[in-house]
Amino acid sequence: MRKLRVKSSSGGYDVLVGRGAWRALRRTKGYSSTFVLTEPGLWNRWGKKFSREAGVPGMKPLLVPAGEASKSLMWAGKIASQLLDRGADRRSLLIAFGGGVVGDLGGFVASTFMRGIDYVQAPTTILAQVDSSMGGKTAVNIRAMKNLVGTICAPKLVVSDPCVLASMTPRAFRSGLYEVVKHGILSGPGLFNWLERIVPGLRAKDAPLLETLVVRAAQVKVDVVSRDEREAELRQVLNLGHTFGHAIEEATGYRRFLHGEAVAWGLLMVTRLAELAGVLELAAGKRIARLVRAVGPLPGITGVREERVLGLLTRDKKAVGGKVLWILPERIGKVRLTSDVSRDAVVRAFREVQRGEWNA
Ligand SMILES: NC(=O)c1ccc[n+]([C@@H]2O[C@H](COP(=O)([O-])OP(=O)(O)OC[C@H]3O[C@@H](n4cnc5c(N)ncnc54)[C@H](O)[C@@H]3O)[C@@H](O)[C@H]2O)c1
Ligand SMILES: [Zn+2]
Missing domain, CATH: 1.20.1090.10 (Dehydroquinate synthase-like - alpha domain)
Incomplete structure (x- = not known):
């Protein structure tokens, strides 16, 4: 397993990449409750393994449908009200377990719920593992405009286990x-x-090689965002x-x-x-x-x-x-x-x- 470090205005955070990365969640202490934002299919396939390794007692799943359409204000509102109904408070933790859609939506909800709670990115697609989970950009889409409304808010931690990539088409x-x-x-x-x-x-099943690939490609993103969190200039190269x-x-x-x-x-x-x-x-x-x-x-x-x-x-x-x-x-x-x-x-x-x- 490898540890990369993102520098950010809020102090920075670790990006753990490799088999067993989810276990690092055992060290997240001091939260009143922990929620996992994810998609039904993904949770069915990986939820047990993730929960076992993360080892966070009483972790509560919150489900959104798979697909870009979930990155909406409507879904952000639904998640916020579910958080409230299920007892979340300012000291709750939100884990985004999914691809870039869940990551962007989860980050957006976490950064705005009660004016901001901590969140962790647990990315499950290649794109999310090498790109969207790092940098702290969160967003929802408004009508056809992608990422029109969003925040910049760094996660507390990113945990990428390439084993999940085995189920991608x-x-x-x-x-x-x-x-x-x-x-x-x-x-x-x-x-x-x-x-x-x-x-x-x-x-997709070539786990050791994929681990190296994710580490090396994620490092590129880490380097860029560590130098330029707000996309003044440098970050544009990612486009x-x-x-x-x-x-x-x-x-x-x-x-x-x-x-x-x-x-x-x-x-x-x-x-x-x-x-x-x-x-x-x-x-x-x-x-x-x-x-x-x-x-x-x-x-x-x-x-x-x-x-x-x-x-x-x-x-x-x-x-x-x-x-x-x-x-x-x-x-x-x-x-x-x-x-x-x-x-x-x-x-x-x-x-x-x-x-x-x-x-x-
Ligand atoms: N915040 C950023 O800096 C940033 C950067 C790039 C892209 N993005 C955003 O990321 C989104 C795209 O991310 P994406 O490509 O991960 O899309 P996605 O989250 O929609 O995932 C793609 C598909 O893969 C499925 N899936 C996810 N993990 C899986 C797994 N392990 N096994 C099988 N299926 C799995 C999902 O259900 C979905 O159908 C866009 O909304 C884009 O705007 C954000
Ligand atoms: Zn892209």
């Missing part, structure tokens, strides 16, 4: 791996070269591939692609864009494309309407005054933030990747 597993590829590009040759070696044969990715997700009504799959297409497009803008080292584009493809098959992108995607780019949260702030890879381990990219290049990058004309 192969598709959801791959979807998370695309985000790991993103971390590899941001991090540098150490992680990237290693991913090139292990990704082609990686399986690599997400400008195109979010637009593609929205253009297809969030039905055709899982989030990581849309990000994978976004990574390919933004890498091509960096080439066209003349900022990317020559051989790097090929390697990035090859690693994205090595994760496995992506749902096709033909038929996704170009005008729709391009129109949505300027609605990105990072866009200022209608200008998109692009995060372009320069080489493995370095990105550049710039708005100085021609519309022609953006159109070309989208088209060439969509038509399979670039490193397909």
Whole structure:
């Protein structure tokens, strides 16, 4: 098991990664009661094991339906009133046991319930283990706007046990791996070269290897958020591939692609864009494309309407005054933030990747 440390304005917290990480919950003392926010399917599959290892007496589950729709003010309200009904007070602890949806919702409820109670992240998807559980960003969606309302509030602790990844569907597993590829590009040759070696044969049940993968990819997030908790500048690099990715997700009504799959297409497009803008080292584009493809098959992108995607780019949260702030890879381990990219290049990058004309 490995311990990473996030520095934050509230003092910082540990991120424990590895088999047995849940046992660290035994050390959480002094709470009047402990609640676990989770989803029914996940709790059925893992609840017993989690409860046994966490060893917190009288832990009470609170269930929300699986899926992004639960990240809502309505569900935040329901959870808060259930907490109240079941005896929670200012000294209660909330554990978010689930993927990014449960983590974001749980963090939001904890940071606002009675003006804030402590919470712990126990992430159960790759995305949550390497990304969303760390950094303290919490949120709910309002209508179609993702993460419109939220807080920044650090968890007390993050406990990631990769054993839970064994129950992910192969598709959801791959979807998370695309985000790991993103971390590899941001991090540098150490992680990237290693991913090139292990990704082609990686399986969700390969526990020891996954443990190393989660540790190494989570470290990238820890480093970024430890330096920049409020996303002034540095934290934006984590959005690599997400400008195109979010637009593609929205253009297809969030039905055709899982989030990581849309990000994978976004990574390919933004890498091509960096080439066209003349900022990317020559051989790097090929390697990035090859690693994205090595994760496995992506749902096709033909038929996704170009005008729709391009129109949505300027609605990105990072866009200022209608200008998109692009995060372009320069080489493995370095990105550049710039708005100085021609519309022609953006159109070309989208088209060439969509038509399979670039490193397909
Ligand atoms: N707070 C942040 O910094 C941050 C960063 C990135 C993403 N996010 C948010 O994270 C969310 C996406 O997270 P996600 O990809 O984990 O989605 P998710 O939480 O919806 O989980 C994906 C699916 O996997 C299922 N699942 C979870 N754990 C499982 C397991 N161990 N075995 C089998 N199935 C399992 C869930 O029921 C769900 O159907 C989005 O809402 C996004 O906005 C937040
Ligand atoms: Zn993402």
